[in-house]
Amino acid sequence: DTAVSQTPKYLVTQMGNDKSIKCEQNLGHDTMYWYKQDSKKFLKIMFSYNNKELIINETVPNRFSPKSPDKAHLNLHINSLELGDSAVYFCASSRPPRRTPPPETQYFGPGTRLLVL
């Protein structure tokens, strides 16, 4: 009954490779996010999608490309991986604001630990 799932859980790869991380949520939420958590635990938003449309795109290298095939999925593709890309990547989702103003509670996946060698 996992609400937000990510695959893979661990990813070890060489510099220069291209890799993808997948995220799926079964909560019926409209909005999905990708976050990067560095070694100091700082959590920084990378992208946000609402109903398959990009609404937030923070200053992220264009080697990172999110893709949302449908509302329940938001995948992250990374080209030409660099050492500095090593981090934990979290996917999250939230429902659209209803009676009260945003931001809504976010539900996080378990994270993908990426290590670039």
Added chain:
Amino acid sequence: SQQGEEDPQALSIQEGENATMNCSYKTSINNLQWYRQNSGRGLVHLILIRSNEREKHSGRLRVTLDTSKKSSSLLITASRAADTASYFCASGYSTLTFGKGTMLLVSP
């Protein structure tokens, strides 16, 4: 830019004691949320306090919000070893920005 700053960065207490963590933020907010992250896991939402609320309780958690000082505090009463985790505040007007977190260690 970073919105929230938690204080202290790390806190070590004994089981049964209370733990207080503080958070300061910079810009206008609609609400402020607290999350917990156990080691190696994703973040879990604990409690949300709206900008027009001053205090909120949920079980052993008590959150306060002072919008004039742009600060919030999270109090965990009668702490347990299972409360050992990192605690993050997150705030914003339309989207959430997370702080760096407070690492709480509760020793038996």
